[in-house]
Amino acid sequence: MDKVFKLAEQFNLTPFREEGLKAAEKWILDHQEPTGDWGGIIPPMFNALLMMKTLNYNLNDPAVRRGFEAVDRFAVETDDIYWIQPCISPVWDTGLAMRALVESGMEPDDPTLVKAGEWLIKNQILDYGDWSVKNPTGQPGGWAFEFVNNFYPDVDDTAVVIMALNEVKLPDEKAKDAAIARGMQWVASMQCKPGGWAAFDIDNDQDWLNWIPYGDLKAMIDPNTADVTARVLEAIGRGGVTTGAHSVERAIQYLLKEQEPEGCWFGRWGVNYIYGTSGVLVALALMSPKRCAPAITRGAAWLASCQNADGGWGETCKTYNDPSLKGQGPSTPSQTAWALMGLLAAGDATGDYALNAIERGIQHLIETQKSDGSWDEPYYTGTGFPGHFYLRYNLYYQHFPLTALGRYKTMMRSRRSS
Helix, strand or coil, X not given: CHHHHHHHXXXXXXXXXXXHHHHHHHHHHHCCCCCCCCCCEHHHHHHHHHHHHHCCCCXXXXXXXXXXXXXXXXXXXXXXXXXXXXXXXXXXXXXXHHHHHHHCCCCCCCHHHHHHHHHHHHCCCCCCCHHHHCCXXXXXXXXXXXXXXXXXXXXXXXXXXXXXXXXXXXXXXXXXXXXXXXXHHHHHHCCCCCCCECCCCCCECCHHHHHCCCCCCCCCCECCEHHHHHHHHHHHHHHCCCCCHHHHHHHHHHHHHHCCCCCCCXXXXXXXXXXXXXXXXXXXXXXXXXXXXXXXXXXXXXXXXXXXXXXXXXXXXXXXXXXHHCCCCCCCHHHHHHHHHHHHHHHHHHCCCXXXXXXXXXXXXXXHCCCXXXXXXXXXXXXXXXXXXXXXXXXXXXXXXXXXXXXHHHHHHHHHHC
């Protein structure tokens, strides 16, 4: 088709081209946030400014000025280097850090947690975004990844925020409960036909779109995935809110079907099978431990089999291109924490704790922790577009180990008391 279109272009057989360009230009301008951002991430921000340059916009045009100001806010400058961050993840980071602090023993009404919880409530998106095109009956109430991204809240962030808010005590509990209810109502409306959840859209799973010539990152679609689905089920299991029994059952069946022959699950938004397996084990252990015990046991056995000689876990980004590398790679704090969280959840569900693997993993985290309490992680463990684009979250290798250590402490206290 691309060859046909290019041949037609040579003979000026391009009806409606000007109208199409005008429609695309209007769509991009309509989707610029008042702060100048597009989608809250650098790729559309750069491309929108390149479009304006191509169309000979004046540098003093308000849209151009706002766009450059937004790009500048993504810049980090030191005495030695200057670089542009691909994205900023304050909502995601705040929700996960809050959970780690509570699980490590901080009081739910600690002023730090109260301040963070109230900030999250202020950032709930109550406007309709592009998700409403395929979900016209859903009501807004989700959260986005970034400071500003009103068109694209996502299910994963919303589930994490719901869990974070559920675990803290705020001065205005009614406002908190109302925000949680709105968020879960929006999530429920976003469930896909196969039973799972995607990040941003509903039933956007036509893979042929990835073969459009300019779809070079193979990221033209947003299908439901095991890791996002697991996050929703975990939010339901931990928060006492629900999308309905039928909805939950469909999601559980989806996860069981997605289990790989080795016992693991694919991780779309984190590297990779360790991430996916950990999330699913936590979800199934909460929602259906007895019925899903065989799947949980297989997943835990796979995690234990991937443990490195140093007691940690790691997995390379290359697994997205070569699945034979599942679970293989140098140990990292974040991936070690994910594996531990999965094994601890599996033990909670089945009573069969992989104690040797867990103890060795905990010891690895303790031994690699620095004197100031932090960890180092030189590898990328976040996924943007599988096989093409990866992210390094600077808080992943701090709050995930803290969460794992907190859950281990809870397990040990429970075992001693019993």
